[in-house]
Amino acid sequence: MVETTTAGRLCRLDDIPDGGATAVEVDSPSGGFSLILLRDGEAVRAFHNECPHAGRRLDWAPGKFLLKDRVLVCAAHGASFDAGSGACLGGPCRGACLAGLPVRVEDGEVKLR
Numbered sequence: 001m002v003e004t005t006t007a008g009r010l011c012r013l014d015d016i017p018d019g020g021a022t023a024v025e026v027d028s029p030s031g032g033f034s035l036i037l038l039r040d041g042e043a044v045r046a047f048h049n050e051c052p053h054a055g056r057r058l059d060w061a062p063g064k065f066l067l068k069d070r071v072l073v074c075a076a077h078g079a080s081f082d083a084g085s086g087a088c089l090g091g092p093c094r095g096a097c098l099a100g101l102p103v104r105v106e107d108g109e110v111k112l113r
């Protein structure tokens with residue numbers, strides 16, 4: 001897990017394993033929030049680390065996710081999500097979706113848009 005302190009900069013692309021995920025903690029005036037960053041080559045997608053079922057974090061330990069074949073599984077009660085779209089594929093919140101956030105990769109850095 002990577003902590004972020006500089007506005008807009010989340011982490012280095014290399015901090016995220018290719019085909020894997022990590023979490024970053026983002027400071028904000030409202031107290032901050034956690035993001036899931038999923039990497040596919042040079043592309044990164046970001047979702048709030050908050051499950052639409054019961055609002056729990058999806059990681060089983062900070063920055064450690066159950067992710068296989070582009071399916072992300074919530075560690076709390078097992079809801080499964082498409083890692084590309086964030087759509088819930090099965091489990092207690094089927095049909096819901098993770099909340100995405102736009103990010104970009106620039107000079108090897110992952111940044112909020």
Ligand code: FES
Pocket residue numbers: 051052053054055056074075076077078079091092
């Ligand atoms: S909080 Fe994620 S499945 Fe219940």
